[in-house]
Amino acid sequence: MEHIVIIGNGISGVTAARHIRKNSDKKITIISAETKYFFSRTALMYIYMGHMKFEHTQPYENWFWDKNNINLKEGFVSKINTDDKTLEFKDASTLSYDKLIIATGSKPNKFGWPGQDLDGVLGMYHKQDLENLEKFAPNNEVCKRAVIVGGGLIGIELAEMLRSRKIPVTFLVREASFWNGVLPAQESEMINKHIQEHHIDLRLSTNLKEIKSDENGKVKSIIIEETGEEIPCNVVGLTAGVTPNIDFIKDSGIETKKGVLVNRFLETNIADVYAIGDCAEQYEAIGQRRNIEAVWYTGRMMGETLAQTICNKKTAYKPGHWFNSAKFLDIEYQTYGWVFSERNKKENEAYFQWQHPKENICITISFDKNTHQFLGINTFGIRMRHEIFDRWLNENQTIEHVLEFLKDANFDPEFYTLYEADIVAKFNKEHQTNIKIKKKSWKRIFARA
Amino acid sequence: MKFIKHTGLVIFLIGLFIFTASIFTGNFSLTQQELDTYITEKGYKSEIIKQELTKAIVDKNLNIFEFSTQARNAFEASNNYYDALIAKYNSEKNWTKKGEQYQYKIFGKPHTLSYEIAKKAGSGFVKENSGLLWFLTFGLGIIGALLFILPNLILLGKPGIKNDGIYLESSTNRGWIAWLVLVYLVVFYLVLYFRPDYVVNWTFILDPISKALNGGPASQWFVYGFLYCTIMLVMGVRMYIKYRHNKYQIIRTTSVLFFQIVFAFLIPEIMTSLNMPGYDFKNAFPLDYDFFFEWNLKSLTKSGGIGIFILVWGIVLTLVIVPVMVYFFGKRWYCSWVCGCGGLAETLGDPYRQHSNKSLNAWKLERWLIHSVLAFSLLMTIVTLYCYFSGTSSFLGINSQWIKDTYSFLIGAWFAGVIGTGFYPIFGNRVWCRFGCPLAAYLGMVQRFKSRFRITTNGGQCISCGNCSTYCEQGIDVRAYAQKGENIVRSSCVGCGICSAVCPRGVLKLENGPEEGRINPTDVLLGNDVDLMKLINKK
Numbered sequence: 001m002e003h004i005v006i007i008g009n010g011i012s013g014v015t016a017a018r019h020i021r022k023n024s025d026k027k028i029t030i031i032s033a034e035t036k037y038f039f040s041r042t043a044l045m046y047i048y049m050g051h052m053k054f055e056h057t058q059p060y061e062n063w064f065w066d067k068n069n070i071n072l073k074e075g076f077v078s079k080i081n082t083d084d085k086t087l088e089f090k091d092a093s094t095l096s097y098d099k100l101i102i103a104t105g106s107k108p109n110k111f112g113w114p115g116q117d118l119d120g121v122l123g124m125y126h127k128q129d130l131e132n133l134e135k136f137a138p139n140n141e142v143c144k145r146a147v148i149v150g151g152g153l154i155g156i157e158l159a160e161m162l163r164s165r166k167i168p169v170t171f172l173v174r175e176a177s178f179w180n181g182v183l184p185a186q187e188s189e190m191i192n193k194h195i196q197e198h199h200i201d202l203r204l205s206t207n208l209k210e211i212k213s214d215e216n217g218k219v220k221s222i223i224i225e226e227t228g229e230e231i232p233c234n235v236v237g238l239t240a241g242v243t244p245n246i247d248f249i250k251d252s253g254i255e256t257k258k259g260v261l262v263n264r265f266l267e268t269n270i271a272d273v274y275a276i277g278d279c280a281e282q283y284e285a286i287g288q289r290r291n292i293e294a295v296w297y298t299g300r301m302m303g304e305t306l307a308q309t310i311c312n313k314k315t316a317y318k319p320g321h322w323f324n325s326a327k328f329l330d331i332e333y334q335t336y337g338w339v340f341s342e343r344n345k346k347e348n349e350a351y352f353q354w355q356h357p358k359e360n361i362c363i364t365i366s367f368d369k370n371t372h373q374f375l376g377i378n379t380f381g382i383r384m385r386h387e388i389f390d391r392w393l394n395e396n397q398t399i400e401h402v403l404e405f406l407k408d409a410n411f412d413p414e415f416y417t418l419y420e421a422d423i424v425a426k427f428n429k430e431h432q433t434n435i436k437i438k439k440k441s442w443k444r445i446f447a448r449a
Numbered sequence: 450m451k452f453i454k455h456t457g458l459v460i461f462l463i464g465l466f467i468f469t470a471s472i473f474t475g476n477f478s479l480t481q482q483e484l485d486t487y488i489t490e491k492g493y494k495s496e497i498i499k500q501e502l503t504k505a506i507v508d509k510n511l512n513i514f515e516f517s518t519q520a521r522n523a524f525e526a527s528n529n530y531y532d533a534l535i536a537k538y539n540s541e542k543n544w545t546k547k548g549e550q551y552q553y554k555i556f557g558k559p560h561t562l563s564y565e566i567a568k569k570a571g572s573g574f575v576k577e578n579s580g581l582l583w584f585l586t587f588g589l590g591i592i593g594a595l596l597f598i599l600p601n602l603i604l605l606g607k608p609g610i611k612n613d614g615i616y617l618e619s620s621t622n623r624g625w626i627a628w629l630v631l632v633y634l635v636v637f638y639l640v641l642y643f644r645p646d647y648v649v650n651w652t653f654i655l656d657p658i659s660k661a662l663n664g665g666p667a668s669q670w671f672v673y674g675f676l677y678c679t680i681m682l683v684m685g686v687r688m689y690i691k692y693r694h695n696k697y698q699i700i701r702t703t704s705v706l707f708f709q710i711v712f713a714f715l716i717p718e719i720m721t722s723l724n725m726p727g728y729d730f731k732n733a734f735p736l737d738y739d740f741f742f743e744w745n746l747k748s749l750t751k752s753g754g755i756g757i758f759i760l761v762w763g764i765v766l767t768l769v770i771v772p773v774m775v776y777f778f779g780k781r782w783y784c785s786w787v788c789g790c791g792g793l794a795e796t797l798g799d800p801y802r803q804h805s806n807k808s809l810n811a812w813k814l815e816r817w818l819i820h821s822v823l824a825f826s827l828l829m830t831i832v833t834l835y836c837y838f839s840g841t842s843s844f845l846g847i848n849s850q851w852i853k854d855t856y857s858f859l860i861g862a863w864f865a866g867v868i869g870t871g872f873y874p875i876f877g878n879r880v881w882c883r884f885g886c887p888l889a890a891y892l893g894m895v896q897r898f899k900s901r902f903r904i905t906t907n908g909g910q911c912i913s914c915g916n917c918s919t920y921c922e923q924g925i926d927v928r929a930y931a932q933k934g935e936n937i938v939r940s941s942c943v944g945c946g947i948c949s950a951v952c953p954r955g956v957l958k959l960e961n962g963p964e965e966g967r968i969n970p971t972d973v974l975l976g977n978d979v980d981l982m983k984l985i986n987k988k
Contacts, residue, residue, distance in 0.1 A: 011913070042913070052919050061809065413946060
């Protein structure tokens with residue numbers, strides 16, 4: 001029987017395994033050095049915050065793997081021999097495969113800062129990072145202050161985590177405004193304010209120069225590049241993005257660049273070796289997407305797609321329209337289609353923006369200046385229906401159409417205040433149009449395009 | 450803020466201590482004249498009971514526990530005496546004499562008989578200072594709890610989901626505090642249901658309020674009802690603060706509070722004061738399992754127009770209103786907007802909601818148990834009604850009184866009370882609703898097969914974090930559906946809306962939409978750009 005070996009038990013590897021099992025009775029082995037059972041990485045923060053226990057982050061009960069005849073192996077792969085199709089482990093044992101799926105995910109970026117490997121310096125990616133955090137920052141007695149370096153989604157999550165235990169946090173962000181390479185200024189500024197409302201010491205346009213050690217090799221303080229200011233701290237969180245976790249592959253003959261290079265079928269240059277998820281890098285970008293996308297759902301989709309190929313239904317990876325979501329402390333964020341920040345905006349793109357006068361609620365709709373084609377939407381504090389935006393993007397609808405039928409797309413809980421009228425009124429005023437909002441219609445919402 | 454919270458906790462505990470300690474105070478005794486009046490009032494014909502009670506409780510100063518023992522012994526001695534006579538005449542085949550003895554027997558549960566007489570016999574500080582005692586128990590409890598809860602407005606920070614530290618606290622992570630609360634609650638229910646005479650002092654505290662409302666003194670059920678409303682109100686304040694950003698939760702909490710206080714408490718009391726049968730108009734059969742018992746049917750048919758109205762309303766509520774409303778709104782209109790059991794679960798039980806078991810085994814147990822209880826309650830009703838109309842005492846070999854007693858004991862007292870509420874801190878807040886409520890089983894069947902309600906999953910946005918499953922009080926593994934992009938259509942879902950509230954990605958929404966397409970097992974999640982026609986043709 002064909003033996004499928006998957007390195008990595010994250011969402012990509014596990015999804016691939018599940019779908020291969022759905023479609024075949026091939027022998028499947030999942031290897032992980034991090035944990036025995038699959039858990040949801042995105043939920044690690046909630047364990048530290050006390051919302052959940054580790055077991056709650058495991059989407060499947062422990063009997064699931066036996067019942068579905070999926071072998072779990074704990075071990076660290078040190079070498080891949082593609083000629084005789086075997087894996088070598090750190091403990092010198094080996095395992096042979098017929099088909100190999102590399103799904104090893106990412107690791108936090110380190111940019112060669114002095115002191116970046118001291119005790120108390122950690123990323124927020126692996127289960128082991130969480131254990132480290134529990135060790136170095138169990139409370140605000142042991143950890144008098146934490147410094148977070150890097151202004152992305154993981155950085156703000158780490159800040160939220162530490163604040164939940166009342167630990168003072170200094171947050172160093174390289175950009176002049178939080179995440180302004182991705183978010184339009186309106187949103188970015190709102191988040192800046194919200195971060196400060198949560199008593200996080202946000203330092204914009206600030207870089208890390210070095211991390212200083214005490215006599216025991218533990219973090220003592222950090223020095224800021226621009227001002228030379230020294231900030232005493234007990235924990236430094238490095239959250240300046242992630243890179244593919246592929247060090248052990250580099251000399252295996254599998255072609256890599258930043259990640260493991262794959263074609264549209266997620267195949268590498270070596271037959272029967274595939275790569276999916278965060279560690280996979282497309283030879284050529286798909287649409288406006290990046291070559292490497294470290295997003296939960298693309299990992300899932302690659303797993304689904306590759307499982308089809310492995311089960312003899314060769315399927316290309318075709319991610320649909322871009323979407324994503326996040327939560328910045330108390331502000332929920334969703335995005336559908338492409339809304340680029342001012343910095344990356346294309347020539348033909350224009351924004352329509354609306355912001356609530358008091359609450360942390362705002363939207364930006366991006367559209368084509370000339371054709372008025374709808375390009376994408378960012379919403380903060382308003383939930384939107386994925387299906388509807390996916391359809392509108394497929395249909396190349398105009399922004400006028402989107403606004404007219406905006407009520408169909410609202411996904412907020414029942415009884416929430418709706419802002420469609422305000423939003424459309426603002427657009428009408430700015431563009432001298434006379435768009436009338438249509439009442440929400442189930443028929444339209446569930447009409448299959 | 451922390452100081453206020455701690456002070457509040459101390460004040461609350463003092464109130465709780467006084468409330469608990471009040472049981473042990475007071476003197477119980479009757480004068481001969483009072484005893485004679487009591488016996489005449491009750492119409493006891495036994496000479497023995499008079500002698501025995503006189504010996505036991507006249508002009509003695511007993512505490513409630515001594516009093517209870519004495520009183521129960523007296524009733525037992527009297528009944529034993531006549532039982533012996535019955536046995537004697539039976540063996541002599543002296544049927545006339547045997548038959549005569551029955552009128553002397555006294556029926557009722559020993560602790561209920563003891564409670565009734567203790568209510569007359571009690572005196573002491575609590576009874577004489579009910580106003581002061583009310584302040585020292587309920588008053589301090591309310592003030593303390595509010596001082597503990599109100600600082601959350603500031604301590605919780607900006608509005609938003611704040612479940613911070615729930616699994617780090619002993620009280621909400623099955624630590625020793627949780628076990629202590631469990632023991633207190635279980636003992637409370639055991640005493641309330643099975644030893645009401647021990648807590649007769651509590652009824653003295655509420656006598657003035659009861660008299661003002663219904664014209665009569667407080668019973669242990671009045672104490673329970675009053676306490677229930679108080680706890681829901683205070684813990685409702687906690688809900689308002691915790692979920693102040695979420696309108697669904699605010700409105701729903703207001704609704705359960707309204708129905709509990711007005712429909713379950715005030716209206717029945719006022720009806721009683723007007724000499725009508727006290728009836729909770731929202732309490733649908735079969736949750737209201739004694740609706741079709743003889744005593745209730747007799748009381749309703751004897752109360753004229755209002756009785757007949759209640760009878761018809763009760764039947765229409767169960768057969769028409771309940772399923773029609775479930776069709777349009779799901780069972781949540783009852784379970785999380787109206788029901789008293791649900792109301793307590795959502796207010797007092799909210800801090801424990803994360804403990805409901807999500808394993809597959811628990812789900813299997815749930816389906817067996819809840820449907821068995823439904824079958825049991827229907828069987829009981831059929832037997833009872835058959836016996837009522839035919840005038841016999843058993844149907845298909847099942848004794849009507851036996852099955853009613855068994856149901857009341859096992860389901861009404863143990864499952865709904867002792868386990869259902871007592872076990873909140875360890876097993877989660879909807880143990881009863883999930884595993885035992887026959888009405889929930891009935892509503893669930895309608896919801897699963899014929900309803901417009903579902904929890905909609907938002908395309909491919911789920912990141913499988915598991916907040917939804919963790920905080921589902923009904924033990925539904927919401928994530929299992931959400932990560933597949935499937936709508937959640939489950940008979941046990943009470944539509945509390947917390948899964949939607951705790952979701953950090955806005956993936957879940959409670960919706961009443963078209964029935965078509967409500968159940969949507971998805972082959973490929975949204976996001977992957979597959980050719981749908983090809984996919985369908987391949988099948």
